Amino acid sequence: MTKALLELRDVSKTYAGGGLLSRRHVAAVSGVSFSLQAEQPEVFAIIGESGSGKSSLARMVLGLSAPSQGTILFRGQDVTALRSRRDRLAFMRQVQPILQNPFEAFNPLTRVDRYLYATARNLAGASDQAAAEAAADGALQQVGLSLAELRGRFPHELSGGQLQRAAIARALIPRPALLVADEPVSMIDASLRMTIVNLFRDLRERLRVSIIYITHDLATAYTISDRIVIMRHGEIVESGNAREVLAHPQHPYSIQLKESVLSIEGAWNKETALVSSGNREGSRL
Ligand SMILES: Nc1ncnc2c1ncn2[C@@H]1O[C@H](COP(=O)(O)OP(=O)(O)O)[C@@H](O)[C@H]1O
Numbered sequence: 001m002t003k004a005l006l007e008l009r010d011v012s013k014t015y016a017g018g019g020l021l022s023r024r025h026v027a028a029v030s031g032v033s034f035s036l037q038a039e040q041p042e043v044f045a046i047i048g049e050s051g052s053g054k055s056s057l058a059r060m061v062l063g064l065s066a067p068s069q070g071t072i073l074f075r076g077q078d079v080t081a082l083r084s085r086r087d088r089l090a091f092m093r094q095v096q097p098i099l100q101n102p103f104e105a106f107n108p109l110t111r112v113d114r115y116l117y118a119t120a121r122n123l124a125g126a127s128d129q130a131a132a133e134a135a136a137d138g139a140l141q142q143v144g145l146s147l148a149e150l151r152g153r154f155p156h157e158l159s160g161g162q163l164q165r166a167a168i169a170r171a172l173i174p175r176p177a178l179l180v181a182d183e184p185v186s187m188i189d190a191s192l193r194m195t196i197v198n199l200f201r202d203l204r205e206r207l208r209v210s211i212i213y214i215t216h217d218l219a220t221a222y223t224i225s226d227r228i229v230i231m232r233h234g235e236i237v238e239s240g241n242a243r244e245v246l247a248h249p250q251h252p253y254s255i256q257l258k259e260s261v262l263s264i265e266g267a268w269n270k271e272t273a274l275v276s277s278g279n280r281e282g283s284r285l
């Protein structure tokens with residue numbers, strides 16, 4: 001049997017409650033299990049309202065925090081057991097993060113291209129500046145940018161959308177098998193969101209990279225995802241093929257989600273209308 005790309009087995013995360021005297025514990029993630037197959041890359045959406053445990057889950061998948069219980073395996077290897085620098089680097093080459101706010105991902109005083117060169121050197125074996133520039137340019141081309149456009153620019157000289165594309169390009173440099181994108185468009189101008197999430201789907205096609213797309217926005221998830229899970233209070237309350245989940249919602253929460261999709265259905269043909277309705281308070285999850 002081939003190993004899954006990623007497998008979560010009954011993963012929980014509990015945080016100690018605030019203050020020395022508090023015995024309260026926050027169960028951020030409770031008993032989550034799912035797996036992504038290695039053979040067929042997919043866009044896998046994790047949907048849930050704020051506080052449902054999405055970022056806690058993302059941090060565990062990225063190996064940045066350890067589960068309180070359960071196991072996370074990447075290609076059969078326990079993500080929490082990556083002790084040596086060599087194993088850590090090998091994991092980082094394969095699993096790359098994309099964060100919510102690209103302006104926080106880049107230091108304002110560092111030129112954006114420098115980040116890409118550093119990633120090319122540290123994670124993609126670029127041994128000199130020419131090789132680093134070639135790797136950076138190749139990755140930027142994959143997201144519709146080029147090194148010529150970005151060279152020497154500081155983060156504030158780019159738009160949020162351009163900077164998030166640059167962050168995606170940076171993540172692509174080591175040719176990862178999995179991107180973990182935690183609310184990657186929630187800080188992006190509404191008119192650009194759809195083009196960026198569509199890019200995930202393109203990248204899955206072109207580069208055969210799997211993408212965990214974390215969002216509270218059902219409209220974008222429904223549009224680009226192969227499978228979705230819906231989280232509530234740290235638990236998966238529904239999962240499956242995106243269309244099936246929406247066609248036969250079981251849980252009150254997913255029924256509510258379906259209603260939010262139906263309410264924007266009229267706008268489906270117009271990309272900008274779709275995105276802006278996803279942005280209205282009433283249709284937010
Ligand atoms: N480092 C932390 N320490 C204590 N509680 C946390 C920490 N991170 C998240 N939480 C709590 O865990 C729950 C889930 O948070 P989070 O994973 O950030 O959810 P989401 O990304 O879906 O908004 C929330 O109740 C949040 O307050």
Ligand SMILES: [Mg+2]
Binds near residue numbers: 054055056182183
């Ligand atoms: Mg979050």
